[in-house]
Amino acid sequence: MLTTEKVYSIGEVSKITGLPSSTIRYYDSLDFLPYLQKSRQGIRKFTQKDIDTIRVVECLKQSGLTLKEIQHYTHLVAQGDSSIVDRQQLFHAIRQRLLNKMNDLQKTLKILDYKCMYYDQAAKDGTEKNVLESMSLATVINKLK
Template sequence: MTTYTIKQVSQMFGLPASTLRYYEEIGLLPAVEKTKANQRIYTEEHIGRLGAIRCFKETGMSMAKLLEFFTYEEEEQEHIEEILALLKEQDRHVAEQIEKLQSARKQINRKLRYYSDIKASMDSGSAYPFWGDY
């Protein structure tokens, strides 16, 4: 069985060791064993859990929802409806984020075209473009 130190896991996920200890404290990373020297030992299961945590956090899932999800996951047969509802809700949230980002990207690209044309006008000595044309 492959195991990892807190330093290795910290580097792997770009998280401070204090965050890993916090995740353990609140129950997001359960069953972290320790050596006789009191050093944490992380397993592939922890690595998988941290990958899921990172994924969910990147989509804006709150710590409360993360805890709720992993609590449900421990007894998935009893909580399958709750798991599905939570994941569907998060999917809707991600879809909304994507829509907002796509709209913002359109605006940025519009400005990019406009200012690229201004630069071209400056370089050629021609008339500046009119913003209303974009």
């Protein structure tokens, strides 16, 4: 029995991924979809593998990679198994960069939380005088170290 892989139109992929068709076409123009097939008429025929690639591209964008860096990654994918170690190293580096950024954002959030509490109390009291005496930013910053 012959089974064929489901093929999706660009409109269907747009609905599945939540991306506009124009973005998907742009990704294709940047060679972000190394496995994408086209009909003789040039109509894109997407498979689940292409949809998964689009999701990875979106993840890479969210993690701060430039379009050029993403393009480098998709070129590595197109090389197949010979680039597995390069891709492995790339993803570990991206992950570490993101963890560092998350740590920095947590520190920023703690200071913002402090300032929210500070101004909530100052607004309640109608003055900053009592807040200055009872809440110290230095204490918050020292806890971040």
